[in-house]
Amino acid sequence: MTFGLDAVTVRYGRQTALDAVSLAVEPGRVSAVVGGDGAGKSTALAALVGLINPADGLVRRPAKTEIGYVPATAGHYGDLTVEENLLFTAQAFRMAPGERDARMNMLLEQTGLQGARRRLGGQLSGGMQRKLAVAMALVHNPKLLVLDEPTTGVDPLSRVDLWRLISQAAAGGVAVAVATTYVNEAARATTIALLSSGRALAAGSPDAILTSIPGTLGATTGRSRPTDRSWRRGAMWRVWVPNETLPDGVEGVSADFEDAVVVAELAAAEVSR
Amino acid sequence: MWAMVAKEFRQLRRDRRTLVMMLVLPVLLLVVFGYAANFEVHDISTVVVGPDAGTMASSLHAPLHVVSVDPSRSESFATSELRHGTAVVGVVTGPGGALVLMDGSQLFSVQTAEAALAKLAPSAGAGGHAMQVRILFNPSLKTSWVMVPGLAGLILVFIGTMITSLGVVRERQAGTLEQLAVMPLRAFQVIAGKIALYLAVAACDLTLVVLVGMGLFGVPFVGNVGTFLLGAALFLLVTLGMGVLVSTLSQNQGQAIQLAFLLILPQVLLSGLIFPVSSMAVGVRWISYILPLTYFIDISRGVMLKGAPIGSLLEPIVLLAVLAVVVLGLAIVRFRRDLAPSPAKGHSDQRVAA
Structure with a gap:
């Protein structure tokens, strides 16, 4: 069974926080909601789990x-130990003691938190705290796992560990929906919804999003910004034009997923002009 | 420095609750407590019994307010009326004069009644009624005997309302409230889980305070422990419910403490703990009637000092039960909104998929 949103609109008073957004979350797959601050990622996930x-x-x-x-x-809970946090969640979901203990031990091992099982949640590092939160969300063997920016503010090594946990859950048949601001992380997902100001700019697999980007993408060097539709990628400038004609001195390049996300934003701005 | 002052002004302007507390509350408190802070008693309910009850009743004047005259009744009836709280003064007439019984748990009423009877004594004596005064339930008129049963309740108000009020707010601030909302927990289960611990702690506190009060100040406990526990349990449910209600109305711990303080302060001054409720202005008296401590004080003083039976305390017990239902009901309704949002207007459909 596929979970998800079909043309979901969320309003806070007169403000539309989410405008007809769709997201398919399939068992065994990771679906990502990507966007900047205020794009509507958390609102989409809150609607998915029933908070809104x-x-x-x-x-x-x-x-x-x-x-x-x-x-x-x-x-x-910062004032509960790692073990107590997991125990609370398992008890809230009414897990049988035998199954509960086995599941807790397995998750502690997977997250690398065995050595910290008696440490208070509030005393853990940022990355360990997020691993604990993911372990708590997984303890009762959910069918749908929803993670709102689980890697934001986390060091690169912990991010790798967290994505390993997420991938393991998906490999075990869990339908995973994850919100992230990191484009490189989103590219790991099977399905992506790219949000901006509550609207879906693009949706589908990373490849489908890559092939669907409109206009032409180029690259150039130089100190100053070549056009108002250009952005930095390392030492180079990326330049996008809505048609097929790149400015002089700009070489055409193939877009990667990070480029595709920026182009989608620029194309949406172009349409609304 | 001016940058700091300007910043503080801007922040305060946006914190409307604090602003209202700072500007409106002092005036409101002054008016309310100005009318409440009154030790003068103007109305002392009095029963008159014995063969000359009619003559005696006609000679009694304000502040003594005769509520019952029955020549066929005797001292035991008057004592019972005082124990039940129907009257504060009982006058028992007889051939040898009059015996005046007074409820020692009502300190200010007794003092006022003594003064009033001292003025009446010559005329009453002229009518052939030599007066003998007997103070019941608190013969030495010890303030501690009256205060300890009430203070036990006040301590519970502090613990129950203040500490519980931080419970839900802590979850909200830590971001764990959202997780609770997604868990298969009902609002009343979360609230019951939250107050169960505080209920146990507060019950221990109550026992400790009462025992220390009895040990240190010699306060008697002459009534039925079961009646006291029933009243205390209902009172605790109300105070803990108030704490949860406060926390559902607050976004952070500062707001919760402000609101809890607003609920606690009136109970200190308007519940009858310090000033007699009957001496308060009518408008202010109505506030005291919606405060749980008012009824707990009736129960605790009634049971501990007077040995009042459950039948005579039905009114405060029932009113505490009503308050418990109302306060906990409101808390659950408010909390349910946090845990499960009500459906939005529109054409949304939410399907639970297998």
């Missing part, structure tokens, strides 16, 4: 007992 009721559209999700959720904030 949409004004329009269809939300498909499993029963509460089969959802694991990591909010953008801490996601654990």
